Amino acid sequence: MFDKLRRKLTLINVLVTALLLLVFVIGTFVIMQEQLFNQSQQLMQIVATDAGSGSVSDTREHNKHLTKYFYLKTDALGKITESSSDLPLVIDQLAPLVQEIFNRPNSKGEVDFHDETYTYLRVPLKQSPGFVISFVDLKQDREILGKLLISLTIGGLICLVLAYYASRFMADRAMAPIKKSWQRQQDFVADASHELRTPLTVVQVNLELVKGNPDETVASQSKWLDYSLIETERMSKLVGDLLFLARADSQQQTLEMKQFSLDTAMSGVIDSFRTLAETSGILLETSLDSDVTYWGDEFRIKQLLVILLDNALKYTPSGGKVTIGLQKIDSSAEITVSDNGEGIEAEHLSKIFERFYRVDKARSHQKEGTGLGLAIADWIIKSHRGQVEVSSSPGKGTSFVIRLPHQSR
Numbered sequence: 315m316f317d318k319l320r321r322k323l324t325l326i327n328v329l330v331t332a333l334l335l336l337v338f339v340i341g342t343f344v345i346m347q348e349q350l351f352n353q354s355q356q357l358m359q360i361v362a363t364d365a366g367s368g369s370v371s372d373t374r375e376h377n378k379h380l381t382k383y384f385y386l387k388t389d390a391l392g393k394i395t396e397s398s399s400d401l402p403l404v405i406d407q408l409a410p411l412v413q414e415i416f417n418r419p420n421s422k423g424e425v426d427f428h429d430e431t432y433t434y435l436r437v438p439l440k441q442s443p444g445f446v447i448s449f450v451d452l453k454q455d456r457e458i459l460g461k462l463l464i465s466l467t468i469g470g471l472i473c474l475v476l477a478y479y480a481s482r483f484m485a486d487r488a489m490a491p492i493k494k495s496w497q498r499q500q501d502f503v504a505d506a507s508h509e510l511r512t513p514l515t516v517v518q519v520n521l522e523l524v525k526g527n528p529d530e531t532v533a534s535q536s537k538w539l540d541y542s543l544i545e546t547e548r549m550s551k552l553v554g555d556l557l558f559l560a561r562a563d564s565q566q567q568t569l570e571m572k573q574f575s576l577d578t579a580m581s582g583v584i585d586s587f588r589t590l591a592e593t594s595g596i597l598l599e600t601s602l603d604s605d606v607t608y609w610g611d612e613f614r615i616k617q618l619l620v621i622l623l624d625n626a627l628k629y630t631p632s633g634g635k636v637t638i639g640l641q642k643i644d645s646s647a648e649i650t651v652s653d654n655g656e657g658i659e660a661e662h663l664s665k666i667f668e669r670f671y672r673v674d675k676a677r678s679h680q681k682e683g684t685g686l687g688l689a690i691a692d693w694i695i696k697s698h699r700g701q702v703e704v705s706s707s708p709g710k711g712t713s714f715v716i717r718l719p720h721q722s723r
């Protein structure tokens with residue numbers, strides 16, 4: 315699939331480059347042609363004017379330069395009376411040519427003789443009846459244009475080959491994030507299916523046990539039914555988390571921004587955890603600055619704190635301590651959730667925000683969780699343009715510091 319896409323991207327890039335090169339080659343050629351033509355025309359005009367006024371009689375000096383030119387003077391009937399000294403042919407051979415030019419209605423144009431093409435200009439003489447005809451050899455111009463075309467074509471082809479490799483490189487680079495997100499999506503679906511399979515199996519096994527004893531009362535089979543219920547709740551939470559992240563991925567997860575008291579919102583969440591902390595034998599300590607107003611999505615910020623507190627209590631053994639802080643620093647709010655629980659090894663720290671990542675799978679599975687909590691927390695923090703820093707040492711505890719910048723309405 316990606317190979318085909320890469321080929322397509324490369325082809326489009328090469329085609330666009332080829333088109334631009336073609337425009338460049340044609341443009342340069344046409345401009346050059348135009349310039350050479352104008353130069354010849356100007357030269358012809360100068361030669362005709364100078365020869366007509368008698369200020370130039372010998373073109374040998376000038377013909378050392380690039381363009382070969384000469385002039386002829388005729389009487390009113392077209393008989394050659396005078397010429398420049400540097401002629402390409404003898405006068406007798408030029409006579410029929412002059413007659414041909416004389417018979418032409420246009421005073422300027424092109425003539426071919428002896429395998430060469432000349433451009434000519436016929437101007438009446440001022441002092442006496444007759445004409446001066448100036449000729450400029452186009453051979454040199456054509457040679458220059460020919461060489462230019464060859465150089466441009468070779469240059470263009472080299473550029474096209476380079477463009478092909480550059481396009482392949484660019485296509486690879488452009489596809490890297492697409493590949494990554496496709497792979498992420500694949501992993502996400504695989505992990506989600508895997509996580510859903512376990513509770514579904516448990517529910518199925520327990521319901522089959524109940525079904526196998528049709529004469530038993532509901533009360534006597536409540537153990538199996540309770541297991542099913544617990545797993546159904548687990549699944550329901552998992553599906554909710556999956557839906558949240560799927561919406562976040564497709565930019566459909568919106569925030570309801572409003573001004574609210576952050577310390578009051580946090581106190582509410584902390585209070586809801588007090589009973590759990592007490593029954594788990596964990597001390598909950600708080601240090602919240604008062605009157606911290608914040609512009610953000612109150613529901614999501616509370617959800618963030620729930621995730622962090624839930625983890626802190628989950629991964630801290632009985633007798634441990636969890637500290638929650640809120641500080642107003644300049645215009646930002648800094649939330650800290652620290653515990654002195656089991657901690658996280660350094661190699662896992664950068665990965666805990668990944669979806670379905672659980673540090674020690676075997677150990678984590680004894681504790682409830684989906685491995686999606688911190689991925690959701692990360693989205694909430696980023697969508698509030700905040701930053702999170704985690705520091706942890708195994709056996710000593712973990713600390714999450716979240717900096718939420720002030721947001722304007």
Ligand code: ADP
Nearest residue numbers: 625626629666672673683684685686687688712
């Ligand atoms: P889970 O549902 O497993 O808690 P999370 O995404 O919330 O998923 O966390 C990912 C992993 O990060 C957890 O499985 C756990 O291993 C580790 N973790 C998160 N918070 C803490 C903490 N306070 N102390 C120790 N480990 C933690």
